[in-house]
Amino acid sequence: MILGIETSCDETAAAVLAPSGAVLSNVVVSQDVHRLYRGVVPEIASREHVRKLAPAVKGALADAGASLDDVSAVAVTAGPGLVGSLLVGVTFAKSVALARGLPLLGVNHLEGHVLSPVLEAPDLAPPIVVLVASGGHTLLVHVRALEHLDVVGRTRDDAAGEAFDKVAVLLGLGYPGGAALERHAEGGDPRAFDLPRARLEPDALDFSFSGIKTAVRFLLERDPDAGEEPRSHDLAASFQAAMAGVLVEKTMRAAERFDVPAVALAGGVAANRSLRTALEAACAERRLRFVAPRLAYCGDNAAMIAFAGMHRLARGERSGMALDADPSLPLGSVANRAPRKRHARVSG
Ligand code: KG4
Numbered sequence: 001m002i003l004g005i006e007t008s009c010d011e012t013a014a015a016v017l018a019p020s021g022a023v024l025s026n027v028v029v030s031q032d033v034h035r036l037y038r039g040v041v042p043e044i045a046s047r048e049h050v051r052k053l054a055p056a057v058k059g060a061l062a063d064a065g066a067s068l069d070d071v072s073a074v075a076v077t078a079g080p081g082l083v084g085s086l087l088v089g090v091t092f093a094k095s096v097a098l099a100r101g102l103p104l105l106g107v108n109h110l111e112g113h114v115l116s117p118v119l120e121a122p123d124l125a126p127p128i129v130v131l132v133a134s135g136g137h138t139l140l141v142h143v144r145a146l147e148h149l150d151v152v153g154r155t156r157d158d159a160a161g162e163a164f165d166k167v168a169v170l171l172g173l174g175y176p177g178g179a180a181l182e183r184h185a186e187g188g189d190p191r192a193f194d195l196p197r198a199r200l201e202p203d204a205l206d207f208s209f210s211g212i213k214t215a216v217r218f219l220l221e222r223d224p225d226a227g228e229e230p231r232s233h234d235l236a237a238s239f240q241a242a243m244a245g246v247l248v249e250k251t252m253r254a255a256e257r258f259d260v261p262a263v264a265l266a267g268g269v270a271a272n273r274s275l276r277t278a279l280e281a282a283c284a285e286r287r288l289r290f291v292a293p294r295l296a297y298c299g300d301n302a303a304m305i306a307f308a309g310m311h312r313l314a315r316g317e318r319s320g321m322a323l324d325a326d327p328s329l330p331l332g333s334v335a336n337r338a339p340r341k342r343h344a345r346v347s348g
């Protein structure tokens with residue numbers, strides 16, 4: 001069995017996978033305390049991970065009906081993320097691996113997100129285009145092989161979830177407000193407000209969401225009534241439609257450009273039903289397979305980290321005790337290509 005650990009941001013997570021890749025347990029402990037500050041406070045996040053990680057690991061082992069004796073490898077998120085938060089997970093994983101003489105695998109958090117659709121649908125074979133949309137990241141990845149991930153598009157400013165969260169705050173819906181904004185948009189008219197959909201250069205696969213968010217802010221300054229009932233429902237629906245429109249358009253452009261038969265969605269924003277539905281419809285129109293993992297695998301979780309670690313282990317990779325947290329660990333084909341030397345620092 002493989003033990004996965006994830007502490008890159010504000011979720012403390014541990015999971016146990018069977019050697020087949022089946023998820024035996026998937027524990028995610030959220031840190032609600034950050035709501036008070038309308039954003040993740042790094043220092044608090046690290047302290048919460050210190051308090052919650054050991055119970056999360058114990059819980060994951062208990063849910064799997066297993067003990068540490070059954071664990072044959074430990075996979076941990078080494079980056080990107082908040083350095084203090086990452087260090088808690090990396091140090092914990094190193095301690096378990098050292099004490100038990102187990103192989104240790106450092107995993108890129110984004111690699112976990114990118115592979116989560118394959119965790120859900122093991123028959124989903126590359127090539128695939130995966131859209132990862134979360135609170136911290138928005139990227140399009142061309143998965144040529146499970147160990148060959150090419151980032152072909154990324155946000156140049158806000159992440160998609162960040163834009164949802166900022167607009168939710170503007171509409172007084174709290175933080176993090178993506179899910180609340182979706183609920184608020186129900187019954188609203190998505191055509192009521194014409195928001196700009198920054199497209200950057202023609203053909204670009206990069207995203208830019210700050211324009212949409214700023215347009216909402218200016219609109220509310222000019223016309224504060226748009227932020228009040230009942231028009232705020234229309235504004236939320238229009239914003240959501242603009243976001244989904246841009247995300248679907250770029251994802252389809254990438255699918256066509258790289259001529260893939262399948263498209264997948266990952267990251268916390270994948271919880272958004274209007275995005276899922278729009279992407280599913282666009283895929284059906286083009287006869288592309290569409291996979292969106294269950295929500296437990298979309299948000300930050302350790303099952304996806306254990307899964308990515310399992311594939312690295314199968315390729316003969318080991319991280320060794322020199323594994324370090326790297327807050328800006330890049331995801332890229334070069335970094336993913338070769339098996340790592342023992343004691344090499346994980347860099348991608
Ligand atoms: O992947 P995730 O759990 O954490 C990271 O950011 O890594 O994603 C959380 C993000 C938040 O920005 C949250 O507002 C957004 O996903 N989100 C949603 C929805 N549910 C969560 N955004 C839009 N619609 C939703 N239903």
Ligand code: ZN
Nearest residue numbers: 113134299300
């Ligand atoms: Zn994430």
